[in-house]
Amino acid sequence: xxxxxxxxxxxxxxxxxxxxxxxxxxxxxxxxxxxxxxxxxxxxxxxxxxxxxxxxxxxxxxxxxxxxxxxxxxxxxxxxxxxxxxxxxxxxxxxxxxxxxxxxxxxxxxxxxxxxxxxxxxx
Amino acid sequence: xxxxxxxxxxxxxxxxxxxxxxxxxxxxxxxxxxxxxxxxxxxxxxxxxxxxxxxxxxxxxxxxxxxxxxxxxxxxxxxxxxxxxxxxxxxxxxxxxxxxxxxxxxxxxxxxxxxxxxxxxxx
Amino acid sequence: xxxxxxxxxxxxxxxxxxxxxxxxxxxxxxxxxxxxxxxxxxxxxxxxxxxxxxxxxxxxxxxxxxxxxxxxxxxxxxxxxxxxxxxxxxxxxxxxxxxxxxxxxxxxxxxxxxxxxxxxxxx
Amino acid sequence: xxxxxxxxxxxxxxxxxxxxxxxxxxxxxxxxxxxxxxxxxxxxxxxxxxxxxxxxxxxxxxxxxxxxxxxxxxxxxxxxxxxxxxxxxxxxxxxxxxxxxxxxxxxxxxxxxxxxxxxxxxx
Numbered sequence: 001x002x003x004x005x006x007x008x009x010x011x012x013x014x015x016x017x018x019x020x021x022x023x024x025x026x027x028x029x030x031x032x033x034x035x036x037x038x039x040x041x042x043x044x045x046x047x048x049x050x051x052x053x054x055x056x057x058x059x060x061x062x063x064x065x066x067x068x069x070x071x072x073x074x075x076x077x078x079x080x081x082x083x084x085x086x087x088x089x090x091x092x093x094x095x096x097x098x099x100x101x102x103x104x105x106x107x108x109x110x111x112x113x114x115x116x117x118x119x120x121x122x123x
Numbered sequence: 124x125x126x127x128x129x130x131x132x133x134x135x136x137x138x139x140x141x142x143x144x145x146x147x148x149x150x151x152x153x154x155x156x157x158x159x160x161x162x163x164x165x166x167x168x169x170x171x172x173x174x175x176x177x178x179x180x181x182x183x184x185x186x187x188x189x190x191x192x193x194x195x196x197x198x199x200x201x202x203x204x205x206x207x208x209x210x211x212x213x214x215x216x217x218x219x220x221x222x223x224x225x226x227x228x229x230x231x232x233x234x235x236x237x238x239x240x241x242x243x244x245x246x
Numbered sequence: 247x248x249x250x251x252x253x254x255x256x257x258x259x260x261x262x263x264x265x266x267x268x269x270x271x272x273x274x275x276x277x278x279x280x281x282x283x284x285x286x287x288x289x290x291x292x293x294x295x296x297x298x299x300x301x302x303x304x305x306x307x308x309x310x311x312x313x314x315x316x317x318x319x320x321x322x323x324x325x326x327x328x329x330x331x332x333x334x335x336x337x338x339x340x341x342x343x344x345x346x347x348x349x350x351x352x353x354x355x356x357x358x359x360x361x362x363x364x365x366x367x368x369x
Numbered sequence: 370x371x372x373x374x375x376x377x378x379x380x381x382x383x384x385x386x387x388x389x390x391x392x393x394x395x396x397x398x399x400x401x402x403x404x405x406x407x408x409x410x411x412x413x414x415x416x417x418x419x420x421x422x423x424x425x426x427x428x429x430x431x432x433x434x435x436x437x438x439x440x441x442x443x444x445x446x447x448x449x450x451x452x453x454x455x456x457x458x459x460x461x462x463x464x465x466x467x468x469x470x471x472x473x474x475x476x477x478x479x480x481x482x483x484x485x486x487x488x489x490x491x492x
Binding site for chain 4 (some may be wrong): 051
Binding site (some may be wrong): 031033036068097099 | 127128138151157161165168178188195212235
């Protein structure tokens with residue numbers, strides 16, 4: 001069991017900040033560098049899935065699952081750090097985006113269809 | 124003000140799940156497809172920064188900031204959806220990864236140096 | 247028919263260089279910025295495939311095919327520009343890497359198995 | 370010196386195809402999987418640059434340069450394989466895209482400014 005559990009995104013934000021400051025990494029943590037690092041982590045998360053069928057991607061081995069769990073954590077850590085530097089509230093941003101998406105992808109037009117809204121203009 | 128505020132990652136997870144289910148998007152939401160979508164969103168987040176200097180990336184215009192905020196939200200939304208499907212607790216995963224990173228990047232060796240731990244073997 | 251056909255990677259390299267210089271874009275074209283731009287283009291190439299099944303990805307519509315063709319071109323253009331700045335011969339680099347891969351993935355061990363070489367150590 | 374030099378993209382395309390067929394990897398090489406693999410390689414190419422300043426990215430060590438050269442080769446190899454499967458001529462696609470870009474970024478409007486064409490509409 002982790003001796004330093006984290007119970008909220010606010011706590012995570014604080015812990016990631018302390019981690020960076022203890023190592024004097026602030027000068028590396030420009031928004032530009034962090035979006036690059038986040039992209040790299042997202043690719044590392046995608047890598048184990050690249051040759052899998054969609055079905056295989058749903059039945060990971062315990063070892064694969066743990067590797068994916070660590071990459072997911074890396075993405076969240078960099079995302080939290082970036083949002084901290086840009087003074088963005090992650091949950092508020094997500095709530096606003098979901099509201100926007102609900103208008104972009106109305107249920108009646110999007111049912112069973114993951115295409116982009118713009119594609120509906122062909123209807 | 125958002126009429127549907129979100130106060131925790133658990134609530135976000137539930138809301139994203141409902142969003143997908145209302146549109147019958149479950150069949151698109153395999154882990155393989157979601158890691159692809161997450162990578163694409165991470166790149167859309169990186170795109171506005173690609174020609175900026177590190178300094179410029181720290182002083183975004185209000186318009187740029189809002190665009191970046193929406194892309195950050197997209198990354199979080201897909202990350203939450205992926206973690207939900209894989210039954211991964213995001214905060215627990217992040218706490219475990221921070222503990223691992225603290226061992227990989229000891230303060231005394233990492234101070235002012237963002238290089239990878241493996242690079243320290245050259246010391 | 248394109249009035250300015252390109253018959254080799256050398257010609258492409260020269261044309262891309264002239265394109266950048268005519269617009270005084272050299273100061274944007276640091277290796278760091280170009281690898282970011284290349285990643286973004288790679289994601290734009292991936293985007294139309296994210297919700298497709300593997301089978302669907304093999305039967306693109308004419309419109310999809312043309313969009314993909316343009317994104318492939320963007321990746322090649324940035325790759326050529328980056329290699330030019332780093333004084334790397336693309337075909338020589340590819341020939342060397344194929345030779346390396348042939349040793350990493352020997353036919354007898356890799357037949358029908360796209361897993362990484364390192365994974366064979368479990369055998 | 371490489372005993373199997375490659376003198377054109379056509380030869381590279383043929384060599385990459387033979388490499389895949391000798392290992393019976395065709396079933397892995399759907400366009401969807403290849404765009405994922407290409408994105409992952411593009412991120413591996415970006416990774417060594419993520420914490421560098423733009424200036425540092427212009428003065429790689431010999432070791433860094435060789436690592437980057439190999440990642441560039443990987444991107445070209447997957448790009449060539451993808452174009453082969455989709456029956457796309459890489460040089461023709463690049464020539465057509467450069468012609469399109471020349472119209473999108475006219476010299477007089479783009480001089481010293483790498484912003485997207487769409488941004489010029491604010492003028």
